[in-house]
Amino acid sequence: MPERSESESRKLLRRLRDTLATPAKGQERLDRITHMIADSMRTEVCSIYLFRDESTLELCATEGLNPGAVHQTRMRLGEGLVGRVAKTSTPINTGNAPAERGFRFMPETGEEIYSAFLGVPIQRLGERLGVLVVQSKTARQYSDDEVYALEVVAMVLAEMTELGAFIGEGEALSALHQQPxxxxxxxxxxxxxxxxxxxxxxRVVVANPVGDDPKKELKRLNKAVEELRLSVDAMMSGSEIVDKDHQQVLETYRMFANSRGWLRRMEEDIQRGLSAEAAVEKEQSTTRARMGQVPDPYLRERLHDLDDLSNRLLRILTGQGRDTGAAMPxxxxxxxxxxxxxxxxxxxxxxxxxxxxxxxxxxxxxxxxxxxxxxxxxxxxxxxxxxxxxxxxxxxxxxxxxxxxxxxxxxxxxxxxxxxxAEAQSRYASLRELPALATCGTQISLHMNAGLMADLPSLAGSGAEGVGLFRTELQFLLRSRVPRRGELAALYSRVLDSAKGKRVVFRTLDIGSDKVLPYMKPQDEPNPAMGWRAIRVGLDKPGVMRMQLQALIRAAAGRPLSVMFPFVAQMSEFEAARRALLSEIERERRAGHVLPTSTEIGAMLETPSLAFAPRSFFELADFVSIGGNDLKQFFFAADRENERVRRRYDTLDVSFLDFIGRIADRCAETNTPLSFCGEDAGRPIEALCLIAMGLRTLSMRPASIGPVKHLIRRVNLAELRAVIDDAREAGALTVRPAVMEWLARQPM
Missing domain, CATH: 3.50.30.10 (Phosphohistidine domain)
Structure with missing residues (x-):
């Protein structure tokens, strides 16, 4: 790069810094900036457009266009060349602006005489703030050095906007982070x-984006990078991860930290006039822009690693971050x-x-x-x-x-x-010791879901009769390695101690789909929710399942044990898992260990296929628990992680309630205990209808037990079932309106 370009770039930045340092109101400061940029770049027009809301840009200052258009000219995101720059976050550089796709003529600005157009986004780490534009009458394209200089100025403007430098007149000049x-x-x-x-x-705030002494800034950058590399090396040597794939991820992390190309680009930005912090942030902004354009998830994740390294480097340079000593409010x-x-x-x-x-x-x-x-x-x-x-x-x-x-x-x-x-919760607390007894005399058993020791105090406080679901995967997710059998046995034993004799149903490891262990190789599956997960992983990795089953047996040690296998889709899977548990019990017996006084072995019904299993499955299972969240998404073929479709189905849809009723009937034929576990169990209206269809046990989050019990104690379930049946007979697609109308007539 020629020395003249470097000095001109630094000169422009110094003039900008001096302009910003001069006391002035927001509008006056913006006017000075546009004048200074136009003068420095020897161009007739310089304009600053800022967002007044998420989708509207407003002309906030100009040198060369009609002054009367300031705070009057507005455009939507994507409208015109300025709107395109804002929407795509990429510069537009053309010698013939009217011929460009999407050009929009703004007659009030008087810009029709200007052919050349250069617009760059004003943004900070992906946050769109506005657009900086220069124009000239001469039909020419701006040089690479001029584009770079304007991009750097736009970045500095973004930093100054962050620091509130443009608070002043005009709605679009309201300071960021001050409005509701x-x-x-x-x-x-x-x-x-x-x-x-x-x-x-x-957020790391770069208070001084302009560097006066490139040598000093380069020294600061290199010292910070060296500190970063040492911290990454320490992280590598201290890691307990032994999985080859995850070790490779950390190696990639270290490779980026030692990348000469990454460092060289930041050094070049410092030579052009930026401070060390601003150079890091400029490179980070480029990385984030690339992240949004890369379709490959692996490459996107690697760019995320580089983004994270930039954050660490910024915290080293500025001394800002989590360890600033700021007190949590x-x-x-x-x-x-x-x-x-x-x-x-x-x-x-x-x-x-x-x-x-x-x-x-x-x-x-x-x-x-x-x-x-x-x-x-x-x-x-x-x-x-x-x-x-x-x-x-x-x-x-x-x-x-x-x-x-x-x-x-x-x-x-x-x-x-x-x-x-809070008032409602205090009313529910008075029901804690009372049974969930409907007015018709039917009693419902309400249990709570848990996954941490921190959940167990809620067992007494909520009035739950037991733990209908204890999620065992959290102990695996919270570690960087597979937990040891002794650690799990001690934890499960403490859970049973805290339950004080109340029933606890332990669900075996439910991983896969959205629950990926940090030390387990991620599976590249097009539809992980229907892929290698839960019981499928357990049966394919018998060593892990055997270790967990041994831990559960040893934790029970003279107490009842209830174990539930998740995501069972066919009877053969349940048979294999059941054999594995019985085999471990026999192994523990031969080893002389204290065995559970009794063992219940159940299955989660989360796939429609299991509802149609042979009668022998229901005879073999000691209990069945409907996993409502998964069952509903598979029944309606609507991914519950997809906001476009997850709200399109209704639990009180006639077809789904019929399906629940059929499951209840099949379990009743074989006297197999049946429960419902999921979000709908904790929603009072939905819970009531599930009970009316034959469910007698529900498991939910502790806070939902009070509201559900309150509603159960108000109603006659036989009458509610009649309301549901009448709605179905009348051809209703959902029973919700009929149920809500009936509830409104019930006494409080």
């Missing part, structure tokens, strides 16, 4: 919470792009809520959030870029909505909702 924001996501765990934002990965609500189960457990019950930019309803984090009874909203787009530590936040897990920096009226209404929920 409503973000719609998806429900990961129901419940409501009010608190203050606590960022899992705090009262009533913290955790905000993150995503989070693993172990990290979430480290925060524990001190959290009031969790909001994730990514995640899924079946993710590890969602399972832990449910176990901790913490409201969770997932797929909350832009939350990590919108939120700052300490921001007021309202989490509505019931609706999947987040209010960031809410207005007083919104906060007041939300507090009223929380107060009403």
């Amino acid at each position: 924001v409503l973000i719609r996501g998806l429900t990961g765990q129901e419940g409501s919470a009010e608190g203050r934002v606590w960022l899992h990965e705090p 009262e009533n913290p609500v955790l905000v993150a792009r995503n989070i693993g189960p172990a990290e979430l457990l480290e925060y524990g019950r001190k959290l009031k809520g969790v909001v994730l930019e990514e995640g899924s309803v079946g993710s590890h984090a969602a399972v832990v959030a449910r176990a901790l009874a913490i409201p969770l909203v997932i797929h909350a787009e832009r939350i990590t870029t919108e939120a700052l530590n300490g921001d007021a936040i309202l989490v509505d897990g019931d609706q999947g909505v987040v209010h960031l920096r809410p207005e007083d009226t919104v906060a007041g209404a939300f507090r009223d909702k929380i107060a009403m929920q």
Whole structure:
């Protein structure tokens, strides 16, 4: 690169920094910047467009266009060349703007006399802030050096916007992170919470993007990179992971940290005038842009590794990050792009809520959030870029909505909702010791779901009669290696101790699909929910299943043991798993170990095929538990992780209730105990209809037991069944309207 280009680039950046350092109001500062850029680049027009909302750009300052168009000219995302730059996050450089695809003429600006157009996005790590444009009458394309210079200036403008440099007149100049924001996501765990934002990965703010002394900045960068490499080497040597594939992932991580190309690109940016921090962030922005364009999941994950390394490097350079010493606020609500189960457990019950930019309803984090009874909203787009530590936040897990920096009226209404929920919970607490007895005399058994020792105190507090589902996979997901038999036996023993004689049903390892062990090679499956998972993994990996069964037998040691095998699709799978458990019991007997006083062996009915198994299956199984979440998605062929389709089906659909009734009838014929486990068991209306179809045992999250019991005690189940049958006879597709109308007539 010629020395002149380097010095011109640095000169432009210094002029920009000096302009920003001069005291001025927001609009005045923007006007000075456009004048300075036009003068430095010797072009007739420089304009700055900023987003006034998610989809609308506004002309906020210009040198060369009609001043009267400022704060008057607006365009939608994707509209015109400016809108295209904003939407694609890529520059447009043309010598004949009117001939470009999508060109839109704005007559109020007076831009018709300008042919050349160069527009670059103003963005920070994927957060779109606006567009910076230069134009000239001469029909020419801007040089690569000019494009680079404008991109660097746009990056600095983004940093200054982040720091509030343009607060001032004009609606589009309102400071980021100061206005109320409503973000719609998806429900990961129901419940409501009010608190203050606590960022899992705090934003790193680059306070000085311009470097005066390239040699000094290069020295700082190289020192930080060396520290980064040492930390990665330490992570490699301290890792307990022995799996070859995951070792290769860490090797890739180290390869990126030692990449000369990565370092060279940052060094070149410093030579052109950026500070070390700004050079790292510019490279990171490029990486994030590439991440969104790569279809291959493996390559996308590798780019994510590079993005993570950039974050680590920025924290080293700035001293910012998790270890800043900042105190967690009262009533913290955790905000993150995503989070693993172990990290979430480290925060524990001190959290009031969790909001994730990514995640899924079946993710590890969602399972832990449910176990901790913490409201969770997932797929909350832009939350990590919108939120700052300490921001007021309202989490509505019931609706999947987040209010960031809410207005007083919104906060007041939300507090009223929380107060009403608290009042209802206090009413439910009075039912704790009472049976779930319908007015017709039918008694229902209500159990709770669990997966952590932290869940067990809820057994007494909720009024649950036992644990209908203990998820054993969490202990595997929270470790970087396969847990030892002795560790599992000790844990299962503590679970039984905490249950104080109440029944605990242990579900064997349910992995695969969205639950991938950190030390297990991921399976590249087109449809993992219907792939190699649960009992299929256990039967193909008999060593792991045998170890877990031994741990369960030893934990029981003179107490009853109930074991349930997940995702059984055909009788032969259940027979094989049952034989494995009985074989281990016999092995333990020969070894002289204390055996369980009794053993129940059951299956989860999560696939429609098992409902049509031979009668001998129902005679062989000691109990059957309907796994409602999976059964429903397979019955309706609607992926419960897919928001486009998961809400299209209704549990109270006549065909699904008929199917549940048929399962109940088959179990009744063989006197096989039947239960229902899943989200619908904890929804009072759905639970009531399941009971009316023949279910007598439900298992749900502890917080749902009170509301479900309250409704059961109000109704006559025979009358409800008649309402359901009448709706079916009348040709209704769903019984929900008829049931709701009938419930409205029942006494409180």
